[in-house]
Amino acid sequence: MSIIVTQDRDEVITKLTQLIAHTANVSIEKNGTFYLGVSGGSVATFLSIGLPKITTDFEKWKIFFCDERLVPVDNPDSTFGFYKKHLIGASNIALKESNFVQVLQGVTATEAASDYARKIAECFPNNDPKFDMLLLGMGPDGHTCSLFPGHPLSEDTTRLVAAITDSPKPPAERITMTFRVINKAKNCVFAMCGKEKADMVKRILVDKEDLPSTRVKPTSGELFWIVDKEAAQFLDNN
Numbered sequence: 018m019s020i021i022v023t024q025d026r027d028e029v030i031t032k033l034t035q036l037i038a039h040t041a042n043v044s045i046e047k048n049g050t051f052y053l054g055v056s057g058g059s060v061a062t063f064l065s066i067g068l069p070k071i072t073t074d075f076e077k078w079k080i081f082f083c084d085e086r087l088v089p090v091d092n093p094d095s096t097f098g099f100y101k102k103h104l105i106g107a108s109n110i111a112l113k114e115s116n117f118v119q120v121l122q123g124v125t126a127t128e129a130a131s132d133y134a135r136k137i138a139e140c141f142p143n144n145d146p147k148f149d150m151l152l153l154g155m156g157p158d159g160h161t162c163s164l165f166p167g168h169p170l171s172e173d174t175t176r177l178v179a180a181i182t183d184s185p186k187p188p189a190e191r192i193t194m195t196f197r198v199i200n201k202a203k204n205c206v207f208a209m210c211g212k213e214k215a216d217m218v219k220r221i222l223v224d225k226e227d228l229p230s231t232r233v234k235p236t237s238g239e240l241f242w243i244v245d246k247e248a249a250q251f252l253d254n255n
């Protein structure tokens with residue numbers, strides 16, 4: 018695991034997007050594609066600021082959602098809605114709507130999850146997803162994607178994508194990648210900043226409490242934590 022501590026939020030965004038650009042360009046060179054999973058919340062904001070500054074062939078990017086809130090795209094809680102508003106079609110970036118693999122609208126959470134699992138599976142050999150990179154956030158309770166502490170979904174080892182209809186953080190209905198997908202990724206990257214994350218960063222990285230974010234351990238990939246010095250304040254040597 019690599020823990021990168023930065024001076025501030027701007028540097029979190031710079032380090033994060035440099036790492037994405039490097040991984041994307043290596044993947045495109047090797048395989049002709051870059052399969053990326055993105056999160057909502059603060060990670061989405063980081064990407065909306067940082068991605069327009071990188072040099073890459075966005076045509077080769079296929080972007081999935083690590084989790085998505087089941088609300089209409091024009092609802093402020095929609096993660097795709099955020100990317101649509103802030104990145105797609107922006108004059109300074111060549112990302113298009115067709116780069117994003119969207120979650121089906123107007124169906125039940127279970128149907129949306131099965132449909133998304135199929136959309137993911139069909140992109141990978143043997144229907145076995147190995148994303149080039151997953152970009153993850155961590156909530157103040159230690160959740161990542163829509164995998165919440167104590168929720169049975171964290172134990173799901175069968176499905177690729179699962180539905181949740183009782184999310185403790187609104188909105189209640191969501192779909193989420195499971196650890197079966199997350200821990201097969203070639204790179205998992207947490208990025209965060211601010212003192213409100215500091216206690217949880219310590220509980221995960223130092224105390225190794227059994228929380229969803231602690232369970233992100235790619236079996237044959239790399240794990241990165243990019244945190245600013247406020248979020249890292251309870252780590253040793255900070």
Ligand SMILES: O=C1O[C@H](COP(=O)(O)O)[C@@H](O)[C@H](O)[C@H]1O
Pocket residue numbers: 056057058059060084085086153154155156157160161162163186
């Ligand atoms: O609800 C969610 O929360 C997490 C963490 O969000 P943050 O704003 O605290 O970074 C996010 O990663 C996830 O995608 C989202 O659905």
